[in-house]
Amino acid sequence: MLEFEDIESKKIHRFFIVDAHHHLGADVDGHNNRNPVAPGGTFDFYVKVGGRLSKLFSNKPHIFRFSPLGFMNEIVRNNKKWKDALNGTWAVDQTVVFPFNDEFKWREGDEGKAIYWRSNDNIARWVTRAPYSLRLIGFGRTVPAEGKLAINELRRMVETLGLRGLKVHPRSDGWSGEIVSQDVKNILVEAAKYNIPVLFDTRGFGQVLDIHEITRMARSELLSTDKTLVDNLKVILAHIGFHLGHHELFTVLSHPNIYGDTSGVHDAGIPRLFEEAKELLQPNLGRYRNWSEKILFGTDYNYFDVPHAVQFISYVLSNDFPGTPEDAQRILGSNLLKLVPPFKRKIKTNFAKVHVSTELAESTERTLAKEVAGLAGDNSYELSSIDFFIDPHPSFQVRPRDFKLTLSQRENEHYEDINLIVISVLDILTIARLDNSMMNTSPIKSRILRYDDAISRRSFYEKLWPESLETNPQKMSDFIKSITKTGN
Ligand SMILES: [Zn+2]
Known part of the structure; x- marks a missing residue:
């Protein structure tokens, strides 16, 4: 949690930061983050981000610091190993982690199992073990074209593993041309039943339009089968910064079930994204929804590194940012928390x-x-x-x-x-x-x-x-x- 204390008034502004896009595992393309506590892993990355932010914010009319929020602080105080492992990492509070296109995702002999089942197990192991469980929110990955297998894996992922969202990657898993399909619609409907978001990688604006189309189809199916599930349909477009210049992006983002993450945006793209969002997205949303409810901060570590994350966070907290502190808090963390349900597997205990x-x-x-x-x-x-x-x-x-x-x-x-x-x-x-x-x-x-x-x-x-x-x-x-x- 980031804290800015005004030296004169002693007033404190706090920001709970959530990274909505972060990889854990080992990709066939050579990128990896096998162990989030190892040098170069997730927590080391946050130590560096925190260090840079401290430098940037040090000569302002306030005191800048970061620390664990509320009960997280109480918990780590009781275990020295946990406290040490997480020391200096608290510039970012929680992180959504999901598989790469892992080299270990599936092996011969796994016939009958979904392609990413080993990756999903790997994510679950990390996110349900203290002290990492204080910080990591696990999403699984599937390939919708696997049909029934993918649906069953989604159920297992949520009910047994306790994962709380789904990542899909049309390009990396070879189904870029099949986004508008029965299989993808079925996955979206099933995810809505579990109230979990589905995050799509996006490459090329054509994919954004296809995802828009399939989301509309899933929504209309839910409207005709079970209206109570309509709001549980939550689609996140990764890398919306890649699509600046396509004004239709903001029409897509105004769809009630669609959100966008900012991973990959940098330099002049950052102010441009917010200026366009405010100008082009807000009119589509009307009076009762705010453009800042649609945008989620994500780092895409380790495809993108410390400078991108620092540029982004420091811009959103600067006077140049065209929004209020509430807008900043939504983008930097609360929007993601609102989309992801709390941890839940099967329960037998009584009240x-x-x-x-x-x-x-x-x-x-x-x-x-x-x-x-x-x-x-x-x-x-x-x-x-x-x-x-x-x-x-x-x-x-x-x-x-x-x-x-x-x-x-x-x-x-x-x-x-x-x-x-x-x-x-x-x-x-x-x-x-x-x-x-x-x-x-x-x-x-x-x-x-x-x-x-x-x-x-x-x-x-x-x-x-x-x-x-x-x-x-x-x-x-x-x-x-x-x-x-x-x-x-
Ligand atoms: Zn990514």
């Missing part, structure tokens, strides 16, 4: 909750962090994910005190997930272990806590409503211990 007053809130969070870090440092548990909630429209700020975490307990050969939420409502801190039905409510799925009376949200708040406050710290601690076990 349990406890409430404490504000005075006990801090010590309760510390107790929870200590318990979670202690368990995850042990062999029989894993900390699989931490997901923050975001403020509702229009600010989309990340809420440091409201989050969900998934702790996974090993049972024989597999893990059983324990999903805990911590939220502060009306001066009361609530900790709850979620059951399957709670995980399917709209505040969890959209990660937006919106206190109103809509039916889809009411059951969530009714279930979490405090009946009494726990005032005894020992009982609180016992409760936390009890909900971190999969049994009742």
Whole structure:
């Protein structure tokens, strides 16, 4: 999280940064990022990005720093190895990682399995293991032309591996001419059922138009089969900066289900992208949507490197950027969080909750962090994910005190997930272990806590409503211990 503290007023501006486009694995073209903690890997990259940003922002009328947000800070404080591994990397908070065209994606003998199944397993291994799980959001990859195999892999990816988005690459996987096809439409519809975004690589503007077309077809299918899924259709065009000069890009981006990532844009392309977006995209969106809701920051590491990321972030946070700090926060992180549902695999645990007053809130969070870090440092548990909630429209700020975490307990050969939420409502801190039905409510799925009376949200708040406050710290601690076990 980036922080700018005004020296005179002491006012602090915070930005939660999410990299929406980042590769992990080893490509047949020679690019690789096999180990995100190794020199030249993901975290080393962020150390360098942070260092450069510090230099750039050092002689301004504010203090610049970066650090882990809220509960992430509490967690790493409890484990020296994790703290050291992530030291200096916090200029970027979270990162979407997905496979390259991996050299290990498939082997002889894998007949009957989807092409990228080994790559998807590899991503899942990294993103569900502390301390990387604090930082990495896993997307899988498939080749839609594999038909039923690709659909089954998408299901496995989400239900078993806990991946939260899909990357597809028409050119690299040899289906550039088949974007407008039944198979691609089926993949988009299936992804909507799981509420996960689909990120397309784009080369040549013809592909952008094809993706627009197939998205429209998938949308109209959802409209006629299950209207409730229409908003779950989320398509991200990678590299929108490659298509500047094609004004139709902004017509495509105004489609309600289409977004664009900025990876690859650099130098004069950066101001041009934002000036055009503001001028050409906003009129298509009308009064109630904002051009900045459509654009996501991505680095495409390691096809692009430190200078691109630094140029981009520093421009968006500069006075030249033609938007507000809210626009900047959306582009640099919240838009992505809004598109990606929190970590969820199969759930068997039942619901349990406890409430404490504000005075006990801090010590309760510390107790929870200590318990979670202690368990995850042990062999029989894993900390699989931490997901923050975001403020509702229009600010989309990340809420440091409201989050969900998934702790996974090993049972024989597999893990059983324990999903805990911590939220502060009306001066009361609530900790709850979620059951399957709670995980399917709209505040969890959209990660937006919106206190109103809509039916889809009411059951969530009714279930979490405090009946009494726990005032005894020992009982609180016992409760936390009890909900971190999969049994009742
Ligand atoms: Zn890429």
